[in-house]
């Protein structure tokens with residue numbers, strides 16, 4: 592008999608709790624760590640399956656639910672158990688791009704196929720990530736660097752692994768797409784995942800500036816012509832729509848500081864664990880230790896303030912301008928989170944001057960509770 596598919600794609604004794612969490616699938620404040628815990632560590636499968644159902648993609652593309660789940664569970668199992676670049680990060684980025692695609696400005700912008708490709712790209716973008724940077728793979732003569740000639744090594748590898756898994760008959764959930772649709776899905780996914788390579792960040796920032804100016808100019812012209820159009824962006828060229836999707840995935844990938852402090856600090860702990868473990872491997876291999884990867888000298892708060900000021904805030908400010916006022920919550924969270932880290936630093940110095948040494952952890956958590964409000 593057709594064994595029924597569980598409501599969120601995977602069996603869990605906490606289905607009621609998971610249902611409560613999934614009511615927030617469209618919200619920026621979804622707690623992806625709770626989803627991971629209540630889905631028996633299947634956050635990527637349950638988030639993707641819930642989004643596909645909600646967006647009616649299973650009907651639109653005549654997807655076999657069982658093959659979709661087979662693919663998602665297999666993809667999830669090919670994310671490694673590393674602190675940051677694990678399947679929870681993929682689930683987090685996938686849910687983030689789903690929320691960004693819901694912004695009213697994009698109501699009439701993307702085709703169903705482009706939305707399918709964007710969600711697929713987010714889900715696969717870091718699969719089989721070994722928890723070290725491209726530079727480490729290059730410096731350590733890793734076979735992946737050899738395979739991909741030192742160019743976007745991790746990003747090329749994740750794409751290859753993700754598409755390899757699709758060749759499995761039981762996992763080919765896009766079997767009913769036409770050849771043309773499969774070609775477009777593959778083309779958009781490759782473009783978007785390769786754009787998550789941080790070495791491309793500068794180039795993306797360059798194009799965003801000029802691209803958004805041309806879009807705003809276009810938007811004014813359109814709205815003047817017929818006042819009926821709401822603020823939704825209509826882009827005739829697929830190339831332009833893919834440019835937007837590329838930026839959107841990059842924003843989703845760099846969205847940790849745009850989340851509530853209690854979520855953001857968990858991602859900081861995870862990335863520092865991953866970078867420090869890389870630093871340990873570099874130290875024991877006698878390699879130069881990458882910046883911020885040396886657990887003995889790392890200044891976690893300074894690294895976050897630098898990350899926000901140099902990378903995350905400028906990117907999200909440019910993005911928020913295009914979709915104003917729909918991303919103010921992200922900018923507000925970035926600002927309050929940066930202030931919290933600045934407060935930690937200022938507090939650190941005064942704390943060092945006091946005689947009684949309150950343990951930093953309990954002190955911070957008390958501060959954190961105060962800030963939670």
Ligand SMILES: COc1ccccc1COc1cc(C2=NN(C3CCCCCC3)C(=O)C2(C)C)ccc1OC
Nearest residue numbers: 724789844847858859862866882883884894895897898
């Ligand atoms: C430049 O920021 C940092 C440096 C060292 C320690 C910590 C930070 C700030 O914290 C984060 C950093 C990243 C990333 N940093 N980078 C790269 C790494 C190589 C250095 C040059 C460019 C940045 C990435 O590719 C990702 C996106 C994984 C992701 C989440 C973070 O915090 C939640």
Ligand SMILES: [Zn+2]
Nearest residue numbers: 680716717844
């Ligand atoms: Zn990522």
